[in-house]
Amino acid sequence: MNLLAEAFSAALASLNAHRLRSFLTTLGILIGTMAVIAVVSVLQGFSDSISNQFSDLGSNTLTLDAINEQENFRTGRINRITFDDVETLRYRVPGISRVAPIIVPQLGGAAYRGRTTTPQILGATEESQDVLGVDASIGRYITASDDRNGRRIVVIGVDVRDELRMPKNPVGEYLLIGREWFRVVGLLEKRGEIFGFSQDNRVFIPFSVARSLTGTFERPFMEVSFTVENLAELAQVRERANRAVRLSRKLAPNAEPDFEIKAADSFIKQFNQITATATAVLAGIVGISLLVGGIGIMNIMLVSVTERTREIGILKALGATRRDILIQFLLEAALLSLLGGLVGIVLGLLAGMGIASLIPNFPPAHVPVWVMLAAAGFSALVGVVFGIAPASKAASLDPIEALRYE
Amino acid sequence: MIELRGIVKKYVLGEETVLALAGVDLFIGRNEYVALIGPSGSGKSTLMNIIGCLDSPSAGQYILNGRDTSSLRDDELAIVRNREIGFIFQSFHLLPRQTALQNVMQPLVYRRMPPAERRERAAHALEKVGLGDRLDHRPNQLSGGQRQRVAVARALVGEPSLLLADEPTGNLDSRTSREIMALFDALHSQGQTVVVVTHEPDIAAHCQRTIRVRDGLVVEDSLNPPRAA
Numbered sequence: 134m135n136l137l138a139e140a141f142s143a144a145l146a147s148l149n150a151h152r153l154r155s156f157l158t159t160l161g162i163l164i165g166t167m168a169v170i171a172v173v174s175v176l177q178g179f180s181d182s183i184s185n186q187f188s189d190l191g192s193n194t195l196t197l198d199a200i201n202e203q204e205n206f207r208t209g210r211i212n213r214i215t216f217d218d219v220e221t222l223r224y225r226v227p228g229i230s231r232v233a234p235i236i237v238p239q240l241g242g243a244a245y246r247g248r249t250t251t252p253q254i255l256g257a258t259e260e261s262q263d264v265l266g267v268d269a270s271i272g273r274y275i276t277a278s279d280d281r282n283g284r285r286i287v288v289i290g291v292d293v294r295d296e297l298r299m300p301k302n303p304v305g306e307y308l309l310i311g312r313e314w315f316r317v318v319g320l321l322e323k324r325g326e327i328f329g330f331s332q333d334n335r336v337f338i339p340f341s342v343a344r345s346l347t348g349t350f351e352r353p354f355m356e357v358s359f360t361v362e363n364l365a366e367l368a369q370v371r372e373r374a375n376r377a378v379r380l381s382r383k384l385a386p387n388a389e390p391d392f393e394i395k396a397a398d399s400f401i402k403q404f405n406q407i408t409a410t411a412t413a414v415l416a417g418i419v420g421i422s423l424l425v426g427g428i429g430i431m432n433i434m435l436v437s438v439t440e441r442t443r444e445i446g447i448l449k450a451l452g453a454t455r456r457d458i459l460i461q462f463l464l465e466a467a468l469l470s471l472l473g474g475l476v477g478i479v480l481g482l483l484a485g486m487g488i489a490s491l492i493p494n495f496p497p498a499h500v501p502v503w504v505m506l507a508a509a510g511f512s513a514l515v516g517v518v519f520g521i522a523p524a525s526k527a528a529s530l531d532p533i534e535a536l537r538y539e
Numbered sequence: 540m541i542e543l544r545g546i547v548k549k550y551v552l553g554e555e556t557v558l559a560l561a562g563v564d565l566f567i568g569r570n571e572y573v574a575l576i577g578p579s580g581s582g583k584s585t586l587m588n589i590i591g592c593l594d595s596p597s598a599g600q601y602i603l604n605g606r607d608t609s610s611l612r613d614d615e616l617a618i619v620r621n622r623e624i625g626f627i628f629q630s631f632h633l634l635p636r637q638t639a640l641q642n643v644m645q646p647l648v649y650r651r652m653p654p655a656e657r658r659e660r661a662a663h664a665l666e667k668v669g670l671g672d673r674l675d676h677r678p679n680q681l682s683g684g685q686r687q688r689v690a691v692a693r694a695l696v697g698e699p700s701l702l703l704a705d706e707p708t709g710n711l712d713s714r715t716s717r718e719i720m721a722l723f724d725a726l727h728s729q730g731q732t733v734v735v736v737t738h739e740p741d742i743a744a745h746c747q748r749t750i751r752v753r754d755g756l757v758v759e760d761s762l763n764p765p766r767a768a
Contacts, residue, residue: 451620452620456614
């Protein structure tokens with residue numbers, strides 16, 4: 134330990150003696166580490182915010198959705214989820230606790246005191262509050278009674294309120310949606326953006342109202358989210374729901390399904406997959422940059438060994454063993470690389486924070502501690518690996534030759 | 540203390556084999572004060588390197604303090620150098636970035652000695668050579684004579700059994716040379732074994748015994764007449 138501390142301070146002194154050269158040498162490592170930390174911090178901040186937004190959708194939530202190929206849209210034979218499917222899920226599948234259908238009625242825009250906007254209009258039941266994790270920040274959300282009695286009420290998003298210049302507290306105001314008047318009963322919690330699309334430019338009206346306002350021959354787009362009673366039975370319930378919906382849709386036993394039941398976290402999974410791919414590509418680039426940085430370090434260490442040949446000879450004459458010399462030079466290389474890595478981490482953090490704050494509405498940058506530790510450890514490792522050749526060259530110098538070196 | 544038996548050293552230079560030492564037998568006892576002289580190319584330096592355990596002989600035996608060092612590996616030789624030999628070089632060979640004190644402490648680092656004890660012994664050694672007030676000076680802040688004294692302190696700090704000086708006054712003016720030789724005389728009178736490699740008769744005259752090397756052989760081994768103090 135004592136020896137190591139000794140070698141450590143010797144290495145530091147020797148790096149300090151060539152400050153500019155040390156800095157230039159470690160620049161490769163510095164930039165490489167900085168790039169990783171900056172990109173990881175931005176990506177991770179982004180990923181965190183996505184996960185947070187979707188964490189409202191519990192892992193026990195499944196979603197029934199129609200499958201449509203390009204062909205279906207071209208021919209107009211579009212598969213849709215029907216009210217029968219909703220009933221099937223509600224009454225024919227054991228193990229489902231709550232069913233929250235969402236209907237998208239084609240009602241047109243919304244208007245308030247001469248101003249208009251075109252929010253996403255969704256018809257939802259009381260269950261959507263729990264199943265989809267939406268709630269009101271002011272006023273209230275849709276209740277079972279609203280749905281039963283077909284009340285013309287609406288819960289609006291923040292963007293809709295601002296776009297229509299409604300009062301900060303819009304509860305009690307009347308909104309024209311399509312050709313119907315709706316009373317505002319609540320303001321939705323602010324959700325922010327996903328991929329640049331605002332999640333606040335939407336309004337919720339009772340499911341029954343949306344359904345009744347849809348023409349008899351119109352087949353509105355629908356999607357059904359539902360929760361299972363027991364998370365352990367998720368797979369079985371999913372299979373049961375699958376069979377029941379096949380029956381209700383009168384699919385032949387061997388026909389391709391025209392619907393799918395997705396787990397709610399599949400989006401997060403997909404996103405995580407994208408993140409993982411990006412990280413892998415990044416790791417490759419970083420690997421190359423650290424390789425280049427490492428070669429730079431090896432090069433300058435070899436120069437340093439040549440320059441200090443006589444010094445090495447002196448140390449050997451004084452009784453330094455191969456190991457003493459080896460450790461000293463390895464430590465010097467590792468320290469050089471580690472210092473570059475540490476500076477790179479700090480600069481990378483700053484760069485990540487800068488990038489995140491420059492882009493409007495972008496989530497704050499965030500780097501997990503283990504990534505920083507790994508970056509520091511890895512840069513030290515690069516130093517050790519690329520220090521081996523110079524250090525062993527130094528260690529194996531012949532003392533007589535080395536002492537004679539001018 | 541130092542016993543050389545039939546020491547042969549061959550170098551291979553290209554296709555030629557050079558015989559640097561052609562069979563040297565030598566005995567140097569404790570507290571002897573020996574001058575090793577000879578023209579360049581005589582094998583004098585090779586002999587010094589072997590005595591200093593910087594090099595191993597091609598054949599023959601070198602027994603240092605009762606231990607045969609001829610067959611030791613490099614790292615074992617490093618340990619022997621650290622414990623038994625104190626080197627002094629013509630061009631001082633101090634570590635340029637380190638202070639006088641750090642230079643003198645360096646051999647003790649390789650003995651894994653605790654820093655406090657190391658510091659104390661190094662400071663004491665520097666005091667002994669009259670540089671007690673120059674501990675924190677770097678080599679480039681010291682005169683040639685002072686540098687060589689730092690080197691002497693570094694050679695002595697580990698209490699080696701042999702002080703081996705290679706042309707110790709070669710880079711010094713005559714006045715400083717006399718000071719350094721006076722230091723060697725004093726060390727010898729305190730019981731230190733000293734071997735000085737030189738080509739200057741003046742320097743050799745300080746010693747009690749002169750060993751002359753030529754063509755890889757000891758051609759003369761004589762006691763010097765006692766000097767008038």
